[in-house]
Amino acid sequence: MRAARFHGPGDIRIDDVPDPLVRDGQVEVSVDWCGICGTDLHEFLEGPIFIPGKGSPHPITGVEMPVVIGHEFAGVVSAVGSGVTGVSEGDRVAVEPYWVCGTCAACAAGRYNICRSLGFVGLSGDQGGFAERCVVDSRWVHPLGDLPTDIGALVEPLAVGYHAVRLSGLREGGTAAVFGAGPIGLVTTAALRAAGAATVIVVEPAAARKAKAAGAGADVVVDPATDDPATAIRDVTGGAGVDVAFECAGIDAVLASAIGSVRPGGTVVNVAIWGHEPRVAVNDLVMSEVTLIGSLAYCGDHPDVIALLRDGKVDAEQFITGRIGLDDLVSGGFRQLIDNKEENVKILVSPTALLS
Numbered sequence: 001m002r003a004a005r006f007h008g009p010g011d012i013r014i015d016d017v018p019d020p021l022v023r024d025g026q027v028e029v030s031v032d033w034c035g036i037c038g039t040d041l042h043e044f045l046e047g048p049i050f051i052p053g054k055g056s057p058h059p060i061t062g063v064e065m066p067v068v069i070g071h072e073f074a075g076v077v078s079a080v081g082s083g084v085t086g087v088s089e090g091d092r093v094a095v096e097p098y099w100v101c102g103t104c105a106a107c108a109a110g111r112y113n114i115c116r117s118l119g120f121v122g123l124s125g126d127q128g129g130f131a132e133r134c135v136v137d138s139r140w141v142h143p144l145g146d147l148p149t150d151i152g153a154l155v156e157p158l159a160v161g162y163h164a165v166r167l168s169g170l171r172e173g174g175t176a177a178v179f180g181a182g183p184i185g186l187v188t189t190a191a192l193r194a195a196g197a198a199t200v201i202v203v204e205p206a207a208a209r210k211a212k213a214a215g216a217g218a219d220v221v222v223d224p225a226t227d228d229p230a231t232a233i234r235d236v237t238g239g240a241g242v243d244v245a246f247e248c249a250g251i252d253a254v255l256a257s258a259i260g261s262v263r264p265g266g267t268v269v270n271v272a273i274w275g276h277e278p279r280v281a282v283n284d285l286v287m288s289e290v291t292l293i294g295s296l297a298y299c300g301d302h303p304d305v306i307a308l309l310r311d312g313k314v315d316a317e318q319f320i321t322g323r324i325g326l327d328d329l330v331s332g333g334f335r336q337l338i339d340n341k342e343e344n345v346k347i348l349v350s351p352t353a354l355l356s
Helices: 038-046 155-168 183-194 207-216 229-236 252-261 282-288 302-310 326-339
Strands: 002-008 011-016 026-035 072-080 092-095 133-137 141-143 175-179 199-203 220-222 242-247 262-270 291-294 320-325 346-350
Touching: 002 326, 011 326, 026 092, 038 326, 072 133, 072 155, 092 155, 141 302, 155 183, 155 242, 155 262, 155 302, 175 183, 175 229, 175 252, 183 199, 183 207, 199 207, 199 229, 207 220, 220 229, 229 252, 242 252, 252 262, 252 282, 262 282, 320 326, 326 346
Parallel strands: 175 199, 175 242, 199 220, 242 262, 262 291, 320 346
Antiparallel strands: 002 011, 026 072, 026 133, 026 346, 072 092, 092 141
16 A cells, blocks of 8 residues: 655655555544644654654554654454454445554553653554555544544644643633644634633744634734733733743743733643743743643543544534645645745645645
8 A cells, every 4th residue: 555654854655555454443544534732743843853863663553753643543343353343334434543652651550641661653653544555453433423534634733722721720711821823822722712712822924823722712813913911811810920821832932922911820731842942931830820731642531532523513524724645745735834834734644645
């Protein structure tokens, strides 16, 4: 079958690879759509980062680059191994793209998303969503019901935002600020709105992304090029600051603004994956007893996100800004998102359809 594999920075190739084998307890998914993630872009530009480099095979998969990429995907079940229950051939499903050890302290506590040997399908092995078919353990397959698979491909990024909101402890009727209106900032905004936040403020300088923020559920959009975000947010909240702020940009100055925007005793959730070691003014945390927590991916969040989509509480269609075929992955996908990032949110890739 055909699959996109990462061979090194700037080197993604459409290769012929062996068909995957379905073992006991596993499910084969014929991939309809796979989204391009910001993590994929970081790997393309700067990798390997999460991808296991030559001579450093992943501890669970035993695979080193080249690896099959793509982890935001959905499709139709095309085969099931013995012992699998809950899904059947022909079912539409979204995939929670994990490899975990199952034995470390985090896994034992049910927090498998911070497994000490964590790997991602589409980053850490020979299975991924930019391929015609993918085999995963049945625990990671989530039925979509009547939801179409293009919306199913958005379950994974939406789960990132949903998980961050859940970790924040925000109560219904609370106030929140989201720093950055890229894909993760937008889905976090949508998750906040679905969670019942009374006021959602988005901070974003780019005009195209500011327009998208309103559609995602922002009540107020602050342009940091013209207004100090912390001051503007305190003005909106009667001088108090928001209950929770979400850093979705991975920029030192943005993190500082997020810390300055929350009320005394408030919470800042870091959702971004950073490309450098950040500088943090810890005294700003101390003087206002602000809690800074990290949020990684998702853990048990996919079913809830699927339910939100089924109930129409999140409009995911608005986030799809392009659809391409596998042969156009680099030129029509990666390069578009890198060179025209302000105009794009989520580009979906079909490994089988001939699209341009």
